[in-house]
Amino acid sequence: MNDEKFVEVKNLKKVYDNGHEAIKDVSFSVKKGDLVCLLGPSGCGKTTILNMLAGLLNPSSGDILFDGKSVVNVAPKDRQIGYVFQNYALYPHMTVLQNVMFPLTVGKQKMPKDEARKIAEKYMATTQITELADQKPGNLSGGQQQRVAIARALVQQPKILLMDEPLSNLDARLRLKIREEIRALVKNVGITTLFVTHDQEEALSIGDKIILFNNGVIQQDDLGQNFYLEPNNYFVANFVGNPVIDNFKVTVKDGKVTGSDFELNVADLDQNRFKRELTDGEYTLSVRPENILPAPEGHVSAKVDDVELIGRERILKFTHDGVQARSLVNLEVPIKAGDNINLKMRLDRVFLFTKEGERVY
DSSP: OOGGGSEEEEEEEEEOTTSOEEEEEEEEEEOTTOEEEEEOSTTSSHHHHHHHHHTSSOOSEEEEEETTEEOTTSOGGGSOEEEEOTTOOOOTTSOHHHHHHGGGSSSTTOOOHHHHHHHHHHHHHHTTOGGGTTOOGGGSOHHHHHHHHHHHHHTTOOSEEEEESTTTTSOHHHHHHHHHHHHHHHHHHTOEEEEEESOHHHHHHHOSEEEEEETTEEEEEEOHHHHHHSOSBHHHHHHSOSSOOEEEEEEEETTEEEOSSOEEEGGGSOGGGOSSOOOSEEEEEEEOGGGEEEOSSOSEEEEEEEEEEETTEEEEEEEETTEEEEEEEETTSOOOTTOEEEEEEOTTSOEEEETTOBBOO
8 A cells, every 4th residue: 555645535526416516626645644734714625525535425526545445435434534523522411431432332333331441541541631531521621622522533543533623612822732732642643634724824833734725626735834935826825824925016028027116137036936937917926024124225115104023023014006015024123113114025035926826936
């Protein structure tokens, strides 16, 4: 078995009865033991993908393979998957121990309670909830409920763990703590995991790789850093990255890239970064705030509208060509609101996109 394709999705489509095409010919693969994040805005299709992997939805066409075998016609209970739902779906009348044991005590494969208890206690220890064994879910914090849901998903020793927005109900500080615990846990157990989220920071922090969706189509399937440094298209560049990317309307003609009040030479751009030939026409020039910095002589002149402190750095907000843009500088840079500044772009870090959103540079 090729570990590059422990989970394989081939030309998957999902069209609902009302004609809505939720998933449009999607293909991707996941290595054994990897934690892969399915990222994208609400309604992009990522949960639909997860539910088809789980067998809760049937694809309209295409195939899903686990460990080299198609599971499209396999019942959910026979797919050897664990599923952690967004709302955790714990039984409120059961104790933590009973919740974790439950999958082992029902169905054709149910086992004696003593045996089920031993397995449950093993995974409760792994998820650090042993001391909560006799508690009911209603008495637990969100983070504790999260661990119970994960332990319950793991007791059947699934080949694949599916997690649907598992941190969305937690506050920001707890999300940070629990996401670190989830990555450590699934890596320790060695289980192949697909993790659905709309939070780019979450995906970048825990994913071995990220698959970014929009409108039922994969926009980029890549390592996290490449979404930031080498986005496939305009959507990717603007979805991944905080603070948001600055976008300037430009025209390319006769070897020049011309904005409302600046001009660049195409010859000054890194020729190795071009994705295809740059022809004359209208484009969007995009640059991340840390790559457009104050300088004695710059490409853009502007008045600072506002300064926002974010930890050890500051965001300089300025208006250019009617659109607010940003520069990210350290605390030592002596600039305040109202100052007139020149800003120079790192030409080896800017992007050029066509009007259709295709990346050219």
